[in-house]
Amino acid sequence: MLGIVIGIVAGVSALAFYFTLKLMEHLFLGLIVGASVPEPVGEGGSLSSGFRAVRYWLIPVSTTLGGLLSGLIVYTWAPEAEGHGTDAAINAYHRLQGRIRRRIPPIKLVASAITIGSGGSAGREGPTAQLSAGIGSAIADLLKLSPDDRRRAVAVGIGAGIGSIFKAPIGGAILAAEVLYMRDIEAEVLFPALVASAVGYSIFGSVVGFTPIFGYYTGIFNPARLPLYAVLGVIDGLFAVLYVKTFYAIHDAFKRWRISNYAKPVVGGLLAGVIGLMAPEVLGTSYGWVNLAEFERLSLFTSPMLPLIALLVALPFLKVLATSFTIGSGGSGGVFAPGIVIGALVGLDVGLLFHYLLPSLVPDVAPFVIVSMLALFGAAA
Structure with a gap:
C-alpha cells in the first residue's frame, strides 16, 4: 500500500x-x-x-x-x-x-x-x-x-x-x-x-506518453561486433573516470572558493554559458542530441567556432565541463542524465571511427551510441 x-x-x-x-x-x-x-x-x-x-x-x-x-x-x-x-x-x-x-x-x-x-x-x-x-x-x-x-x-x-x-x-x-x-x-x-x-x-x-524517451531501435544484433563493443567499453570506463574526477575536482574547487554561496552558481552558469556559445549541444539536458547522434544527423551539429570533426571530438569533453560547472558550483540539477548523453557522444565518435574503418561490419553508429550510453552511465553511477 x-x-x-x-x-x-x-x-x-x-x-x-x-x-x-x-x-x-x-x-x-x-x-x-x-x-x-x-x-x-x-x-x-x-x-x-x-x-x-x-x-x-x-x-x-x-x-x-x-x-x-x-x-x-x-x-x-x-x-x-x-x-x-x-x-x-x-x-x-x-x-x-x-x-x-x-x-x-x-x-x-x-x-x-x-x-x-x-x-x-x-x-x-x-x-x-x-x-x-x-x-x-x-x-x-x-x-x-x-x-x-x-x-x-x-x-x-x-x-x-x-x-x-x-x-x-x-x-x-x-x-x-x-x-x-x-x-x-x-x-x-x-x-x-x-x-x-x-x-x-x-x-x-x-x-x-509511454514512448521511451529516445524511441526504439530495431536493428539486428551482430555478434561479430562484440570485440568492438569491448573496445568501446574500455573507452567508456576511462571516460567515466574522467567525468567523475572532473566533476568532483570542480565541485571541491567551488567549495574551497571563499566567495558567497549565492555567487557560486552564477559563476558556474556563466562558464557553462560560455561553453554553450562554443557548442550549444551542451545546453540543458541535451536529450534531443542523443537521437540526432543515433541516426547520424551530423549536419545538425553546429558550432560557430569549431569545424564539424573537431566539434564531434570535443563534445563529450565539453559536456563534462559544462555539467561540472553547472552542478559543481551549487546549481540544482542531476548528473545521471549528462552521463547518458556523454556516453552517447562518445559512442558516436567511436562508432564513426569503426564505420570508416570497417564499413561492412559497422554500417551505422546507432548500436554504438546505445551501448555507450549504458556503459558510461553504468560505470559512472
Whole structure:
C-alpha cells in the first residue's frame, strides 16, 4: 500500500517538475535567447531540427541568470537542495533516519527547473529522485511510521521518481535498491520500489506518453561486433573516470572558493554559458542530441567556432565541463542524465571511427551510441 501511495504522489510530482521545466525553458531559452532546442523523439522531437537561436550571444546571459535565481532560492530556503540531489537523499537515508525537510521537494523542483530551463547542463532524474524521496519521507511522517520504515519510504521514493521521469519503472526500482550502497543492495525496498515506480510511470506516461524517451531501435544484433563493443567499453570506463574526477575536482574547487554561496552558481552558469556559445549541444539536458547522434544527423551539429570533426571530438569533453560547472558550483540539477548523453557522444565518435574503418561490419553508429550510453552511465553511477 505504501508503494502505491508514494507512486501516485511521485508520478504527479514528476509531471509537475516536467511541465515546470518546459515553462522555464520557454521563459529563458525561448524568450531571452530566442532559441529552439532539439527534443528527443519520445517527447515529440523531430530528427530534422537542430539548435536555432535568434539572439545567440545571449546564451551566457540566460545560464548566468538561471544560476543567480537558482542560487537565491536554494541558499535562502533550503541549502540541502544544491547540487544533484542524489547524495542528499542517500545521506538522509543513512544518517538522518530518512528525515527530509518538507520544504526540500518544492525548492528542488523550482530551482532545478530554472537551472536546466535556462540552459544549464544538468539532468532531471537526480532532482526528481530527491523530490520523490522528500515526498516519501513526508508520507512516512504523516502515517507515523518507524524510522526504519521511513528510510524505506525514502528509498522507494527515489525509485519512483527516477522510474517515472525516465519512463523506466524496472530500472528505477533496481537503482533505488542499488544506489544506497557502493557494494551492496537494499533488497527490502525492491518490491515496494517496483510497485511505486510502476504506478508513477503509469501516471506520468498517461500524460506525456509511454514512448521511451529516445524511441526504439530495431536493428539486428551482430555478434561479430562484440570485440568492438569491448573496445568501446574500455573507452567508456576511462571516460567515466574522467567525468567523475572532473566533476568532483570542480565541485571541491567551488567549495574551497571563499566567495558567497549565492555567487557560486552564477559563476558556474556563466562558464557553462560560455561553453554553450562554443557548442550549444551542451545546453540543458541535451536529450534531443542523443537521437540526432543515433541516426547520424551530423549536419545538425553546429558550432560557430569549431569545424564539424573537431566539434564531434570535443563534445563529450565539453559536456563534462559544462555539467561540472553547472552542478559543481551549487546549481540544482542531476548528473545521471549528462552521463547518458556523454556516453552517447562518445559512442558516436567511436562508432564513426569503426564505420570508416570497417564499413561492412559497422554500417551505422546507432548500436554504438546505445551501448555507450549504458556503459558510461553504468560505470559512472
